[in-house]
Amino acid sequence: MTAKKRDAWRRMDPFLNREQEKYGRPSPSREFILHYLEERGMPLTLGELCAEWGISDSWEVEALSRRLRAMERDGQLIRNRREGYGSVAKMNLVPG
Template identity: 55%
Template sequence: MTTENTTGQQDPHAQREAEKYDNPIPSREFILEALEEAQKPLRIYQVAKVLEVSEEDEERYEALSRRLKAMVRDGQLIRNRRGAFGLLKKMDLIKGRVLGHPDGYGFLVPEEGGK
């Protein structure tokens, strides 16, 4: 079993996914590749289209949604304010800590080595 995206690439981990799940979806690695090629954050319906997961196939679409949320939870992806999923390394982000002030404003204290 292989899954291809719209560029014709095959998911190298499709067999592993098929063994683990009754209704396999694209692997995390394949999702990361697809987002790398897109060169911009994608909303879930766009990710599904690129990976050829039909919205009509509710079970697979929901499984893809859960996988994307898990990838955000695990730090593989970030979800922006518009709900689009993107690669952390492609975002212009500064890692740090927010210091809140009692008057309601705050500051970002960058981690060492930050910009």
């Protein structure tokens, strides 16, 4: 994998500096993840996100997995039956 592909999410995430200061070794910010999923308009799995953002390091994959689960727990994302994560705003959910 090229360095350009490997650092794709770092160039796109406007909150990278904040995440770096807060955690030392950053993972994609919540805001960036939400914006990206809303832009794509369809749920993406952890593997698909890692492939698109060039994340292959096991530590970074685990950090992203934990971030996605935390966002799901906090109601920012929803995970479908195919393990795809999507923005709650874009999922056309019916309360009830």
